[in-house]
Amino acid sequence: MMVFTGPGLRLARSVFCRPHRSVRRGFALLVAFVGVLAASAAVSVAVHAQAPAPAEQPAAPPAPAAAPAADAANSAAEGDILKIRILMAREIREDRLPPLSLLDIPPPDDGVAGAKLAIADNNTTGQFLKQEFILDTVQSATAQELVAEVKKRVDEGIAYVVVDASEATLLAISDAIKDKDAVLFNASAPDEGLREEQCRVNIKHTAPSRSMLADALGQYMAWKQWRKWLLVIGPAPEDKAYAEAIRRTAKRFGHKIVEERVFNYDPGSRRSDGGFEQIQQQIPGFMQGAPEHDVVVVADEGELFGDYFPYRTWTARPVIGTSGLFATSWHPAVELWGGTQFQNRFKRLAGRLMRPLDYNVWMAVRSVGEAATRKKTGDGKTLIAYMRSPEFELAAFKGQKLTYRSWNGQLRQPILIATAKIHVTVSPQQGFLHQLTELDTLGVDQPETKCTAFKNK
């Protein structure tokens, strides 16, 4: 899509793509570039003519004449730059089955690429404020090992940790560092308990909860007046948790679950040359004899069978839930509210499309950046207090400011309702009103929360 027409542009890209990684270099190049331009208009034209050379050798400085200026800027700024470290902790979950569709296989840097983009974004602001953000990553398939490693890093002084792990591992990390001035960002676990009975003051959640996702979908179904739901539940514990969130939503927004069916399915091997013949028989058979319904709601977070349902049901009904029309914090096709540029920046950095986990991690790392920008410090205690205050707000390509709920640390956010290919709408839907913010019509609201840890904190 991107077309770069002139050599001048190529130079510009080579100058500015890289410095995201290194503030000092970015700043030096900026100074150098400006220095060259300042010399005279004639000189700057000459620089453009030479542009293809630095573009082909990205490490080269923009022009030899600029080097002394760059060095001077470097050393002058050296001592003043504040370094802010952010840790990303990943639990490698080997027990997970590969997804049904080859399109859904997670890339190896799922989430990490989002962190890298946010670090780059933080550093672009940081270069003007003499702040440099640095990303560290730890990962392990063993929960104890991951907990110990995060604790060690926090003991060494890291105050901000983005976590992609299961509920149990996240809680173990939280408890291991509870006496430190450090905060965890939950970027992947949707579990309600983490925000409710099990909530912890040192955990913020950029990942939406299951109840937020289910409410977002339920509001759109109310707008459509597709009120009668047939609920199909998978065998995994998270499928049951998702079904519970769907039941809560149905009750809240006046939908009727006409019947629940449990789909006990042994997935067998994922990749094979055939299989559709049997699935084509199996799904309509399973769906036969159901009471009248408007939609089929599939609860299959384990990704065992959900994508087998659309176009195979007994009666012609849309599929929603974890397959078909689903709720998500991010979608690689979203271009709303400046999203196009955001998606493009990500693609240039990661060489792939942005996934919800990348986005959730990005919001976490940007939260730290935003707090550091406003408070002009990297101090953990100050920034954590600021992120908990009502003054904190995050711009995250959702058309309005995002804030953290004061009673459980959950990030309020509009939720996209989408198919695999494109978004259909964004919730909250029009007409769902709230006395404080319409975003609190999604998920468990303050009057009903069971989280008490944040009281008197």
Next chain:
Amino acid sequence: MTRNRQGLVFALAASMLAFTASNALAYKVFVSNEKENTISVIDSETLAVVHTIKTGNRPRGIILANEGKWVIVCASDDHKMQVFDTSTFEYVKDLPSGPDPELPILHTSGNPLYVSNEDDNLVTIVDIFKGTIITDVPVGVEPEGMGMSPDGKVLVNTSETTNMAHFIDAHTYKNLDNVLVDNRPRVAEFTPDGKQVWVSAEIGGTVTVIDAATRKVVGKVNFEIQGITKDAIQPVGVRITKDSKKAFVALGPANRIAVVDTATLKVEKYLLVGQRVWNLGFTPDEKLLFTTNGTSNDVSVIDVASLKVTKSIKVGRYPWGVVVAP
């Protein structure tokens, strides 16, 4: 950008060419329609669409140039700008830009043009007569708003994700200063007396007022509308009257224009317009103000003296920018 110094001579000549003699003071209002790839041309007297110009893909920022003879529009998805004749509405030529140009502004002398490229963290400086890029200036993430000081010395650019107003020397392109503003800054506008820069923050929900000489924040405009949640108040377009006394601020999905007293920074009045109002343009005599209402596909007309919304005019899909030619 709507402030232009073209004399009455051109106004007369143009109106005689394009319109009836009775409309001697009719202006032409150019509205870029982001989703339709067109510019709607409205007659300021009859308040009717008199012509539709076909443009490149995703027309957004729109300004006048060449003493009012040209209208320049960013064709964002084509990564270029396009020039059209304001009298004949004919296509004149393309101008180069960086990737995804969004908002252009002219130097007070009429050339060069400075354009923010939303997708490349650059401001591109273009000679509009030669049609060449003079240079690029690196700025923050997602550059957007462009303001030019009335003395032609300082350019202010905002970057949406860096949340800063960058002060740039308009001649040496040297970065003079970076002022932190609220989240997602959109438009930067100098008061015509050159003393202040007003920067709207779409997500922050405020307008930051910066002293142009000291480059320090001297005030903030806050908005409160009964029955509208804070989240929906999203300031974008800012236009200030020539006497620097009144500012008009478009509030996005709050569907209102705030009229602000620049001395007290208090809102005097909220004017209800169409949906998701983004940009604003005065007529050269400052009697009328036109607003682009993206979601409702129309333009609202405000009578500046009485502060009343007098009409809405149907234009193309997702009207984005507006500029009025003599």
